[in-house]
Amino acid sequence: MPSLLSSAIAHPARNQHLLLLQSTTAQTCIPVLREVVKQSIERARETAVLLCLLYPPSSFVGEEARARSDRVVVVDRTTYVPGYSDDFKSGSDLLASLRHAILEPAKSGPPGPLSIAIDSVDTLLSDLNSISETTQLLSELLSIVRARGGTSRLILHALAPSPILPILSQTRFSPTLTHLIAHPTALLTHLASAYLTPPPPLSPPEKFWGVFIPISERHYESEKLVFGSGGEGSGLQEFVVEVLVRGGGDATGRRRGVERELEGWSSSLNGPCELRELDSLKTLWSKKPVVEAQNAPDPTQNLSFNLNLTPEQARSRAQVPLPYAHEGKPPAQTATPAAILYDPDSADDLDDDDPDEDLDI
Template identity: 60%
Template sequence: MVEPEARIRPFKAKDEKEVRFLIGKTAMEGLASANIKTILNPVSVSVWILLASLFIQYMQWWPNANSGVMGYLSLILPFGSAAVPIILFSDWNNRQYFDQFSDRVLREPDMLEFGNYYSKSPASGLWILEFDNRIVGLIAVDASVNSAAKNKKRKTSDTAVIRHVYVDEPYRAIGIQKDLIDFALQKVFTADTVVQSIKTTSSPLRAYVEKALTEAGFRFEGVAEKAGLLKWKVSKRVLTRDGWMKLFHRPVFSPYSPPSPRSEQCKKIPVLFSTPSAKPSTHKPRNTRFPGLHSRLQQVMGRYPFKNLEYRTARLRVSAPASLPIEVAMDSVDTLFEDSGSTLETIQFLKALVTAISSRPKPSRLILHICSPSKILPLIVSTSFSPSITHLIAHPPVLITHLAEEYMTPPPPLSPDVKFWGLFIPISERNRDTESLIFGPGGDGSGGHSEMVVEAIVRGGQDVSGRRKAAERFLEGWDLDQSRPVPLSQLRTLASIWKRKVVTEEAAPHSAQDILFNLHLTPSQQESRAQVPLPYAHQGHIFTQPAAGAILYDPDSADDIDDDDPDEDLDI
């Protein structure tokens, strides 16, 4: 049996008839909720009971105790009759608002032709949620200049508007509407950096949409209007780009703050190349009629296809002029690598990014966030990828404390550089040892401190004369509470290492004070010792000065010394 497929796709011309029907249904679906809330209101229930009681009293239909249970069946007619006028009254008064609201929605300019209207801006779109080749939901976001902006020369407005959101009722229990909204937000904010906020409206009459918008980060901005007989508030909600990035993107770790954007020397245009978060969804399927639907939708919406995002081209689509520097931040290279499934394609894409950024004026840079251990990290830190790089590695302070206590090797300058780095590098690369220091017996756990130690490796820098320097490696502290770098000596968790212990050496007691007998000599004993003869070999002899050295030789019979023939070569 083939498992049904769930996906989110753009609008097609063949969907126009069904999409129009769903949008009209969306405009009127709040009427049923308004009628139910009105009928179940305590005032309505009290009026209903009062009318039924008056009807029973007038008709004398009170149940007879002698008739038993069957006698109470006579109450069905008066109570049912009393509910009819309340239902009609509620629907009559609530329908007026929803008829007007539906008329406004159907007269909006996007209803003329969906394809052309939502193609005016790259950030606009009408996306269809499809399951088993059947449309079960939709969302439409309008970012064209006609929606909010006054400057009609631009194609994209700085404020987008969510015009329509709808999900079939059987699918709402598993939270698909939240995934549909997240998908649209990702598309809008990454399609064009001009969009700075997204606005929409919500009401308690469509509780599933209002809850999904709240979870997506939309905050209350005011009351747009009041709907229905009980005047339910239709809220205006807004989500800014900064709020979306904080809520749905892991922060990029960079201990060194970038230059101020107000600086005249560095007018940077920030660009975000976001990768989909690999964090699993918190929604749990509760509808047993559609088992596994949410997990299949999560695969579509949580991880976008690698090729569909055009990662192969690696083109920087920014509105900033080519003469200005830019800063590109990618919050998860590991997710990019998992989505691509190919090390070569990932490196080619990142290399293309580096090439494009290098063509920009300085100080343009690319910031990558990678979790360790990673298969792709050795390729990125290699010189073939980029000759200049700043590699920042976060370490727990307990690692420095461990080296200082167990190996008697505190960080420089308290110990030599060669000795410290010879221990620090191999131990820090063993992730199991580091995790055991944090999560093992006696460890502080993941939430112990608000400080960290950052290992910085800088390659490709230049000195004052302009000559390229060799790679440098050093340690810096980072205060998470203040979000700024600090020297290691100012970290509270390492204070015990930098305290110098002054040891005062006291004179040791003389060994003679601890023995029980006397080692000193009396005067008579010293005199007797002086009279003892010493065992010298020449004691008492007087030595004279020895004569000068001389050689004494007695010739034998074989010696024939002749001054006329010293070498004895003549026969004389």
């Protein structure tokens, strides 16, 4: 059975029409996005529309793949900088231009599943300079993807912290969601050493997620671990992916529960893997030799006296009444009312006279 991460990349569910990939300053999610776009292009009868706003198209798809397939539409706007480009547009003109660049290939493309990937929604928000217009455009794209059905989906890449990220992850925007969040491996080693909470199954899932989620949401913690004095810097070779799937399961997309897992990503292993397979985390799974209880020496052996009880002695000890003062009685019937007993000292002034009578007020 494939893992959640492998399914999100290569085998999307038919009702999961929104895939949200989240990067941070400490760890990028671009390798996962590259693999998602690659799998979308390689799937038969699927049209892939790629809008590049941050990274060039060569970061996701090669020229051979674009020339080989007529179902790959690439919109390159990486050279467009508001206020500096010759074709500068603002406000409604820019929104109309983006609609034409994305919606027209999506609407006029051949029938079949449709994948629309945008890198990144933060750059899109910066160009439009309006959260409402950005959300409206993304909502229109999501409606087109849902109308295609099947494995069609809208793939969005965001850089946290982002003002639009909380909107995209709400159930109001999409009741179903697959959310992939990249974390540096240093975060797990920090939790294991500082909080004695390694990832499951080395620690209970409830305990781990209770510690991991609040710390991972404080992005400066990861940045300090990666770029601090003892950090090793961010890399693309190995990292951890938090996979959150909401509303998956049946054909109607109605599922109240949320699945959450941690999986590894290794370039040397060609993508998804288990956490124990990451070289930077293998120390967490190194086990010290443990002596079995049955092989351990009995400390009560070779003594000049006997520490064990015979069955008759154990029964006799069990029949000894315990010296409880209120055994078998409720405390309210035996306890005396609470009271404060005070013996005045010779220096105490307990008269009822006014202590301030000598003041001329």
